[in-house]
Amino acid sequence: MNRIKEALEDKGIKQTWLAEKLRKSYNMMNGYVQNRQQPRLEILNDIARILEIDVKALIVSSKNK
Template identity: 75%
Template sequence: MNRIKEVLEEKGITQTLLAEKLGKSYNMVNSYAQNRQQPRLEVLADISKILDVDIKELIVSTKTSPLEN
């Protein structure tokens, strides 16, 4: 899972603009934003540079705290 859609909204950047800067189609970026498809790590790194965020901000952690068990 990723947070691309949320970060785009926080930054006020459209999926169309991200697609142009990535050199990907709008449909591909929309698939990433809707979590229908996950970008390769290299693409995620490019997205983080374009959005000026740490790559970790684009990923939803699946690790749970030991206290939650």
């Protein structure tokens, strides 16, 4: 699971903007945001860099489950 949706909301950024920055389709980005698909680690790193946050802020720990 990821926290991309929450990070975008916190920053006031639309997923269409992020999709353009990553050169990904809206459908791919929507899959990430809705947790239907999980991005590769390098994509998570790119998202964190673009949003100027720590990559750890995009990851939900499964340790507590």
